[in-house]
Each structure stands twice: as structure tokens, then as C-alpha cells.
Amino acid sequence: MPVGASAGTLNETLVQGGLSSPIYLTHAGDSRLFVAEQGGDIEILGVGTFLDISTKISTGGERGLLGLAFHPSCASNRFSTSSIHEPQMATW
Numbered sequence: 001m002p003v004g005a006s007a008g009t010l011n012e013t014l015v016q017g018g019l020s021s022p023i024y025l026t027h028a029g030d031s032r033l034f035v036a037e038q039g040g041d042i043e044i045l046g047v048g049t050f051l052d053i054s055t056k057i058s059t060g061g062e063r064g065l066l067g068l069a070f071h072p073s074c075a076s077n078r079f080s081t082s083s084i085h086e087p088q089m090a091t092w
Contacts, residue, residue: 016045021064028070038064 021038028034033045040054042065057064071077 016043019043021059023065024067026068026070028074029072030075034068034070036065036068038066040065042068 016035019035019037020041022035023038024036026034026036032047034050035043035045037043039059040052040057041049042051044050053065059065
């Protein structure tokens with residue numbers, strides 16, 4: 001810390017409870033915030049479930065839904081992608 005600077009205060013604010021292993025937070029270029037949960041759920045904060053692929057993947061350790069990204073033009077083309085680590089990926 002520079003000489004003469006003081007340490008700031010960090011406050012925590014709970015935005016949404018009830019999530020299970022949230023691993024990633026992102027947006028789709030609009031006001032919605034999406035949370036990817038390792039177990040395979042993608043939630044829109046304050047709205048609810050956007051996508052549930054929990055029955056299609058296995059989880060634990062480093063397996064499961066590990067990321068989420070939206071195309072820069074998602075509002076018009078609706079493209080998104082997710083990162084899933086699944087050694088024996090099921091066909092779906």
C-alpha cells in the first residue's frame with residue numbers, strides 16, 4: 001500500500017441464496033445476470049432456472065458445468081456456449 005494510503009473497508013452483500021456450488025457469473029449483454037452451478041443448473045439471478053442439464057452430466061471434483069459464455073450478439077442470435085468437463089460425455 002502506498003505511503004499515506006489507508007486500508008478501505010470491504011463489505012459483503014448476499015445477492016441470492018440457495019445456489020449449489022456456483023462457479024461462474026456472467027451476463028448476456030443485457031441486464032440479466034446468469035450463474036452457472038457445477039451441478040448443471042444455469043440460473044438467472046432474481047428470476048430462476050434458465051437451463052438445467054444436471055441429468056446429462058456427472059459432477060464432483062473437477063467434473064461438471066465449469067463455465068458459460070454468451071456470443072457478443074446474443075440478443076439477436078441467441079448463441080451461447082458452456083464448458084463441461086465430462087470424461088465420458090453423454091450424447092444429448
